[in-house]
Amino acid sequence: MKPVNIFWYLYGVVAMALVLTLASLFFTIDYIEYQNDQEDFAYDLLEVLDFAKQPCQSTQLDSPCVQQYLMESGFEVSPDFYTVNAERLELWSTDSKTLQVYSYEHGFQAQLADQPSWWIRDDEEHLTEAFEDNDPLDMLYTAAVITSMLLVGIALFLYWPVRRLKHWLTQLQHATDALAQEDYSVRLSPLNITPLSELAQRFNRMAALIENNLEEKQLLSNAMAHELRTPLSRARLALALLQKQLPDDNTKALVNDLSRYIDELENVTDNSLQLVKLQNTAPQLTAIELHHWLEQKLALRQGQTSHIQWHSELPPITIKSDERLLTLIIDNLLNNAEQYATSQVSVRIHQEHQQTILEIQDDGPGIPEEQQPQALLPFSRLDHSRDRRSGGIGLGLALVNTACQRLNIQLEMNNCKTGLCVVLTFREV
Structure with a gap:
């Protein structure tokens, strides 16, 4: 899984929380407004009926006088139930009347308990005005604008602290890399943020x-x-x-x-x-023609060892390195290969991905994979059956490993079919 940038991660979490909060807030506000509208409808209707009682001498909905008062107040009266799937909302009561309220399109309709054959609802003009005032598209547009403005504000406020945090984390990454390269003088700059x-x-x-x-x-x-x-x-x-x-x-x-x-x-x-x-020694880099340099070393060994055949594949390659440290590395590796080889040692250099790679392979017993890290430790001797005449003192590969670290050379050991293959990958120092 691809790592996520910390800024976008924090911004995404905050944005999601903001959107969910605003959505919940708008739904809550819409619900409260709906309840308030229902309450206003019920109280206004009961108030109109009480107001019409004296001049009309009646509160019966079949009275033209009562109907006139209701119409002037934005209500309509009909013996028909206007919406088939209307939801029953709430029961409202006063000292003289009981009102059952139902939903109706974007408004409400109601029925008096003592007059079950008549229905009162918001008139069309009132419903149209209410719908225009509470247009869902307008609400969505308003919510989108507010959300966008808040997200931009959050992004601006998050940018600087997250940038500072990212810069500090980059310092931490470089510091850990320096520790891995055995630079123990590295220190982190203080950051006044706990923890x-x-x-x-x-x-x-x-x-x-x-x-x-x-x-x-x-x-x-x-x-x-x-x-x-x-x-x-x-x-x-x-x-x-x-x-x-x-x-x-x-x-x-x-x-x-x-x-x-x-x-x-x-x-x-x-x-x-x-x-x-x-x-404790800093490397002194010089240009080295690696192929000529290795040819000279292998020529000397070919004349000294009769039972070992030396094979080489050395195309022209020039590198920058410390010749003293490189000599220490190659001499120890060639000594080990010559000591444990049965009949032949091969040396090969090539380039991959703009990096120079040197391989030294023998046809000896190799080193078990689980013991390879131990072989790089000082005074480690893997085969206790050997005496010190053949097994050495256990410092050769430790010196090679330390010198490789000083020159930023990647050291790998692999057991091949014919023995041990040591791979050196030269990287920029």
């Missing part, structure tokens, strides 16, 4: 807390990585001195294992520092 002002304060407080926590985390990670370098260097120096004085092969093998463990610790330290730097 939106409270929402803005809580959003700003949340962003500030996230920013502070990340800064503390980055400082801690950076400090730990730097502090590890000194004892690791000393341990490597001590092992090098110890290797020269070892008397037997068993002790040498143990020292070699210790040396390998120190290499892994240094690898963790270097990658951790690199991850922290990625999160």
Whole structure:
């Protein structure tokens, strides 16, 4: 379902409520006027009969004198019931007379209880005047004009507050997008409308807390990585001195294992520092001929790996990117593809919808779909059966993911029939 503009939504709700209110109001007014007209008819008729009683010496409707008084007052007298489907309305009584009122076209007709053979109604001239005064078309026209004027007024009054609200919601949308892009310095401008002002304060407080926590985390990670370098260097120096004085092969093998463990610790330290730097470094964009750049990298790998066949489809495409970060991304992805491929790796670039897309596919085991988000987390190792010689330390894809976020590259992983396919979609930075 297509989203509705908030202005038109509010305007439509208010307009519908206004139309229903005015319709109810007009029906109510029309009903009240009808009741008043009925009451006026009954009281006027009874008043004329009382007034004619003295000069005519009678209130009998067959009296020409009484009929003359009624005619002069806008009534007609007849022994006929004028409307077949007339509705019985109400019974009116005085001390001397009881009057039963019925509907009649646009007016009323009545019968005296003591003279059931005679009927009194509004005369034609009175009915014509009443109909002209209460023309339904005139009422509809008047209602339409009043409704239109009110709707225009409501639209004018709603426009500015809704425009302000829409502008603030646009700011909120941009702020959430910025948070998704890991820009935690974003803040919302205050809006003196509750509960939106409270929402803005809580959003700003949340962003500030996230920013502070990340800064503390980055400082801690950076400090730990730097502090590890000194004892690791000393341990490597001590092992090098110890290797020269070892008397037997068993002790040498143990020292070699210790040396390998120190290499892994240094690898963790270097990658951790690199991850922290990625999160705090702005990209430096330059024009890169992606096809030549990839051809050079693949040419080096083809000469180093004999068991892997490298296939490429690299049409001429130039992009703007940070070569250092792009190197980090491609090298890690190619290393993973080469490490887990059975016999071949294919690299392909193409363009869709004015966006450059790079695909790296291997014929290895792939990554289960439910584990793919976990693979992008730091120090995540999905296959616990592998040791660290084959499984790595779990920072490669985390570095790739962070670098892609810095370059606004969309990273996707899909399991194909022949293995894992990593898709990079280059968007404007």
